[in-house]
Amino acid sequence: MSSVGKYFTGIFKGIGSLLLGMSVTLKELFTKKVTQQYPENRATLVISDRFRGELVMPHDENNEHACTACGICEMNCPNGTITVKSKMIETPEGKRKKVLDEYFYDLGQCTFCNLCVISCPSHAILFSNHFENAVFTRSKLLERLNHEGSKLREKAPVKKPAPAVVPSDGGEKVKTEGEAKPQPKAEVNVPVKENKEEKEEKEQ
């Protein structure tokens, strides 16, 4: 095509494509608005289950949790958010046993990286999607995750209902894990090992 022809077809094609673009935006003008008016729509607000709001330790209705106080989460935490305090108790059978005393979680330091949840061998902790975490003093961000007087869940409990706070698929995980322990253990040990190897490499 000659350059003159190109010039004129260019003009008309250009106008056509501009009009096409404008028709697209005109449609957008009348589509439903997607803005979430947050504080007013609390009732209907939908936050994705995968959203990491804060760390929680699910307890069932017997006030039992799954934390064995192994401390892997504490070791895996990149910035020292978690402190696991354990104590030795005497079981009725006369065995000495390490159980969880206090599980501290500092929300103010957490980067929500999810490493603790991934590495937990007994799936005792989870990230909930509760996101309204603002408080007036930093000290309030230091939370104790295990409830008062809670104890470790027995290995084969009679009932395993889903924990109240936990979203449904997370709760199911906890359940299945309680029955078939060796499987997830192997699975979750991997990142821990990797972490350790990395640490060693760094040290070298």
Add this chain to the structure above:
Amino acid sequence: MLLEISHPLELFKLTAWLDSMLRSLMPDWGALLIEFVLIGLVLLLAYAVIALALIYIERKITAFFQCRLGPNRVGKYGIIQSVADMVKILLKEIIPIDHVDKILFYLAPFFVIVSSMLTFGALPFGNGLHVVDFNIGLFYLIAVSSLSIIGVLLAGWSSNNKYSMIGAMRSGAQFISYELSAGLSLMTIAVLSGSLQLSTIVESQTYVYHWNLFRGHIPALIAFVIYLIAGHAETNRGPFDLPEAESELTAGYHTEYSGLQFGFFYLAEYLNMFIIAGIATTVFLGGWNPVQIEGWNGFNEVMNWIPSYVWFFAKTGVLIFLSLWVRWTFPRLRIDQLLNLEWKYLLPINLVNLVVMAVLVVFGLYIK
């Protein structure tokens, strides 16, 4: 001609009454003085109020184009959001910058705002709401609006900031180029209507088919589109906002300005949008004339009940909406694309269009 109609809501009776009352109370010069001051006050007030309204409307419409709700916290539907913004800008500190050319730095915003105010003052807002009706109306508008670019250039240079400087240079190149197109497309209509006087241009467009846009059919339509594009580019908005391209130049020529000085640039930008739309309304769309169709007397009577200033603002509003629509549709142009568009497309088309319009007028081919 139009049938004799009552204009119940028009303001010209009010202004005439005010004038006669003032003249009966005091000597002529006193009445004139008071009227000058009053008109000046009203214009300044209108300038500020229109700018505030425009900022709100722009933010709302922008939001709607982006599937958002826009400002909706300050007042019902966020209606006094821009008032709050204005108070904020008035209260903000004007930060002194090191190593700026003090005189030019403080002078630059005034160029921009004075130029836009001079243009604003000469617009015919309605029947009897036309402050100065120059014989050379259109030429005056073009001439005065060309002053603002000096403010932009000086602001960019005196800020002692390379981003400001680049933004100002781009803005200068853009403005000088697109001013030609804007002027030429207005000249096309001056050829058609045979006058530069805004009142004559408006009054000649009584019925809808007398609107210059329809009277001059094809060339007028081309001139209209080119004027809208060129005017849009002159206001540094929409796809032509590369003088203040945020990703490259922070805020372009007004990067270093804060507080009220920034407010001046901001106000002038919004008002320029209004002024461009207002000129386009006056020249192409019949100005403040209501929609009148020959023969439909009842319809015309009803339309006449709506006062002329409402018509002016409604037509201007449609054009402003068009400008926003364009702004939120197209991506920003590169500087070479911008200059190509003007010098290779708009200007040659415009020149040919002017000749076509002259031929049309000579042979009387326009709609009479």
Add this chain to the structure above:
Amino acid sequence: MIEQVIFYILAFFIVGFSLLAVTERRIIRASVYLLFVLLGTAGLYLILEYHFLAAAQVAVYAGGIMVLFVFSILLTDHPGAEVKYEKPKRMIISAFAALAGIAICGHIIYYNVSRAYQYIAQGEIDMKDLGMTLMGTGKYQYMLPFEAISLLLLACIIGGILIARKK
């Protein structure tokens, strides 16, 4: 009365800014002062009710040429640098040249003002008459100079294209 007051204000404005434009040592400021001089002159035309010339002054000089001035000054090396004063000898010579210019202009204006005054139409000049005069071919009409100027502009454009196309 009021016209005279405005005239004196404008005159002082113009004279003051002319002096500033000449004595200012930073070229970009000098150009801004020159812009004020041009705007003041446009104000004088407005007093004469010669709106067309005022608008032309603003559009062509203030809006066009001054923008190009500022633009090209910005493209130079040090637009903000202070220029040194000339040697006193040169200053004296140029002062004499300026005085001679004032004298000649003053003489011409003084002896021709009354003659020029009868040409000045009272009141506003209609834009239509102006256009007809500019484009007319009769006596006291300016078709030929108008076209001559357009030829000059054409030459400028062609020159510009030639320079731009030079490989």
